[in-house]
Amino acid sequence: MNDLLRSVRSCVDAVESRRVSAAELAAAAVEQATRLQPLLNACIDVFEEPRVNSAGLLAGVPLAIKDNICLDRGRTTCGSRMLEGYRSPFSATAATRAERAGATIIAKTNLDEFAMGSSGEHSAFGPTRNPCDPARVPGGSSSGSAAAVAAGIVPLALGSDTGGSVRQPAAFCGLVGFKPTYGRISRHGLVAYASSFDQVGTLTRNVEDAAAALSVLMGADPLDATSVDRPVDNLAATLREPIAGLTIGVPAQAHSGSNHPDVGRALEDATLRLASRGARIVAIDLPMTDRGIAAYYIVAAAEASSNLARFDGARYGRRALGAKDLDEMYRRSRSEGLGAEVQRRIMLGTYVLSSGYYDAYYTTALRARSRVKADFDAAFTAGCHAVLMPTTPGPAWTFGDRNNDPVAMYLEDVYTVGVNLAGLPAVSVPSTPATVNGTTLPLGVQLIGPAFEEGLLLRIARLLEDDQ
């Protein structure tokens, strides 16, 4: 039974051929989640009696969803004391679509508080551990979703990717992490962090499973005005179609001297593999790669300071007791309820939006954002079907390694934030791993495509998988 939990396809096949029931699969996933919780802390809540679904493209697939995705039962905490006991009165569209396609939600997963973090260490519910090496971080902010798939609890988990929060933990845990084009998956019920970046994404063990999940999740939603009304194909059905004249751009910036040495080898192996499958590899230039981090953290913090103003203790969530007036209630509720990294980003965002600094920081960052997008557009216009680069500058680090220096933590996102700045689809695929002190640690390479080319991106990503 536990072998089935390693792939969406095997779950669906087993349920449709009636070898096992959706209820049996769900029970096995719940049992795994409960058994591994003391080791990994991947889940915030496990549903002992999940609402079992069994018909559709995801028939009977046990699913875990990041706990910033609202569900109309259980808690939605965002990994924050602010929402410790919060029960959402409605479900996110992404969760509803997955359930209607036959998935059974068995757990809400741990995360960096309000999706702010790159390590899974910033949760009020404690850190998540990496199943590949529990002494190391699983990456973040979709830390629990990645850990749950990597540990074999579920074959599919939903995360959210604002600056790399699906792709980076996928790379650290040896998974496929897919972030679609901005607007492709409804964000209704995804608790907002930085609204011009936030996008729901998937964590799976292989590309085919990602294709199946995305076919269900993508599409317009009347409840999300930023969702895009474009046709969605059955992406799993087109996965093996050949790509004529495949051209892959590899940016000079992918070979940064500050990368772990094994990252260069992983990129080289991936490049050779694509070339051996008929791709033409061309050198491109993404000169804004480094400055993208500064642009991303300015704009994301600015948007966070605005979005998180709603957590004030008035209508829901934590309220500080005994305040003598409204102003004191707001300030004490927020100071007591929000964690250090969240408060730091709110402070940063407030600073860059404040009078006298707005143009110097915020407007400048938006100009840099234009440049980042223009660099990607130039690569695609020049004939690249996709851009290939590392997902991260190195493998997962040990707990506490980056905690004393916020800038060092932000620099880990150098290869992921550009995609969010430009609103593009991207997928991290497992690559040749790294070796650190004799331990093998997963690494990922990232493929970035033009807007709305999820199908093409999946077909290219499939070429990187071992079982071709």
Place this chain on the structure above:
Amino acid sequence: MTLSAEDVRAVARLAMLNPTDDEVNAYRRDLAAVLGYMSRLDPAALSGVEPLVHVGATVNRLDADTVGPMLPRDAVLGIAPETDGPFIKVPKVLGGTGGGSA
């Protein structure tokens, strides 16, 4: 890049946060480090570039002016920290010491 304790407290007032003295000192160090890193974005070098505000394909979507589904009142009141009949209750708005800086 340096930030004074008063700079940090001014930002905290705008952000509706109450940092302790220790937190103010930590912010002076951390925010200065982050803002220092961000200064590598040179406003002069980017001055001719149009700021990118929306990456989305959809800028404005107009919906029909009709009543849609709403959350039931009991569901909304049920998650409020404090209620009084059909109302969400909060401490007094005027007459405190906060001074309406929101």
